[in-house]
Amino acid sequence: MVSSKDVAKYAGVSQTTVSRVLNTPELVKPKTLKKVMEAIEQLNYVPNDIARSLVQQKTGIITLISGPLHNPFFVDTTTEIVNYANARGYKVNVYFGTEDNLETIYNSVLETKVDAIILSSIRYTDPLFYKLEKLEIPFIMFNRKHQENRHFVEIDNIEAGYLATNHLVTLGHTDLCWIGGPHEMSTFFGRYEGFKKALVEAGIAINTVPTFFTNTSKGDIKRVFEELLLLSPRPTAICAATDAIAIEILNQCLEQGFDIPNDFNVIGIDNVELSKHRSISLTTVGIKSEKNLGFLAIEKLFDVMEKKSACIQQTESVKLFPRNTTGKKMN
Amino acid sequence: MVSSKDVAKYAGVSQTTVSRVLNTPELVKPKTLKKVMEAIEQLNYVPNDIARSLVQQKTGIITLISGPLHNPFFVDTTTEIVNYANARGYKVNVYFGTEDNLETIYNSVLETKVDAIILSSIRYTDPLFYKLEKLEIPFIMFNRKHQENRHFVEIDNIEAGYLATNHLVTLGHTDLCWIGGPHEMSTFFGRYEGFKKALVEAGIAINTVPTFFTNTSKGDIKRVFEELLLLSPRPTAICAATDAIAIEILNQCLEQGFDIPNDFNVIGIDNVELSKHRSISLTTVGIKSEKNLGFLAIEKLFDVMEKKSACIQQTESVKLFPRNTTGKKMN
DNA sequence: TTCTGAAATGAATACGTAACCATTAAAAGG
């Protein structure tokens, strides 16, 4: 491998000068500059970014721990995060966390020198949070947040759950049901709180309403839907905690020959890009901002990296996006 | 930052011994081992992977240059590639290439020390290929290939185009049309060749068949669809070069109030996960293997990294996946 | 007890760069 020393020797200058040519060319005489540039060209020299990282104590890498891409929410956020970071000259180490591999990922990440970390997969009481704080590098959580209430960008989950549920109530549904995920995640917890709040307001007794707290894999949701079909009275409206769940419920409904929204109303939360596709056209609740949560988070993360902010605590307001999976209840 | 030297001092041993504790613990006396382990614990020492990379000349990083995730094909492949590499202990630097940023990405990648590169965005005559060969690190292209015909995993694009077209012909369609992308990409080129081959066999004159070669952004496809609606005779069957195109065509059809498959038959190529969703249920042609192209490629890349293979040249066979966007032509 | 070989440890160095400090060359001022 050809190093800056080789270039220096070839050009008849010191390694220091070669370094200067690359980093502060205005400090080197035009004639020497040319000489060195030619040597670089001749020898096909490429600076070693690892060595640079070592001496500068900065890697130019950001770690992203995302949820899996079969959840369309993470398709949207990963896109924004990676593209934004790249545009700012950073590389992005991407991980897709699931139940199984999360511990492994955390260990790997904690042993890797990076300039910042952005993650979504954290649980409300996750000990990882404290390890991240110990690392003393900027980090931010998007979507989910931690009980310590620091370093996060989220949507107003309670309001989101409330708006979604309220929409169904307003359409005349009284037989609702809830399909959510584990309450160790702040998103599922908050959205369910909103669900209950809307039920109370509507005068519906919470204990009469079927609720499912499930893992969010296809198989799990399929099982939930099968259970749901056995309920009596059968719900006419399904409130899903995320678009990902809602979209898989749609899949199951169609699979079984049901008609949406006539047999079931379905509403989600997140307003993912895919929900806008005319084949899906999912009614949902999502962030008011034009930018998605991933974008907002990475933007804020850079603020922290540049010391413009110290600690991010941001909750974005939400609104309803009515589409074709919900409609006035027929009798 | 606490280094192995600090640990050494604290434990009263040499830095060499600390290094041994981490890498070859069987070579160090149990008593010393314990002493050092405790020091590591006490000082909260984490090895610096950058320094390690520098001395070992290997980074544990693989670069992935993928297409954008709004193309569902890359959702599937990115998932497999990242997860496989992670499982094998590698980190993955992810880039999403588009027309605009590809040059920038290439430059960044060429200046970054990594252990291997996997990419899909290459053009048939892309000079990048030669630069990659010069780097002398393992690399592989998936989906698209380069004119040099080395280092790739692809599907049989000609056969794919042929099967898709033939399916429409068999259903009784005579007014076909083709929507593809720029022919500098081997995928689009090959699939169109298959399209023509099937037309010839069906006795349809190629010059009577409308063809669109477009960029694959939503806006571009919308424009194409609007043009298509003005054609006379209006095509009854649309052959899209990729599922991504097909799915956006579906979106446009529904947007305009058309019914699928009655007003238009639509077929894609790639058999992406999303095409299986019941709301989409896209007829398509895809790889016969259970594994997707991304998985096959990353697997092969590891073979190369481990010197099990020198140069990959793999073309996977394909088959038809009939679903609900095509059907017998009604009169 | 002494010798021999293996086991355990340490000292020095390399990896390739940027940064700091020292030095030389050139330009400006009297």
Place this chain on the structure above:
DNA sequence: CCTTTTAATGGTTACGTATTCATTTCAGAA
């Protein structure tokens, strides 16, 4: 022409690890 600045360059070191080679320690055999 000499002095004083300023521009341009070079020598040396630090970053934190793994590796190579040399040295010490120790157990077992003679």
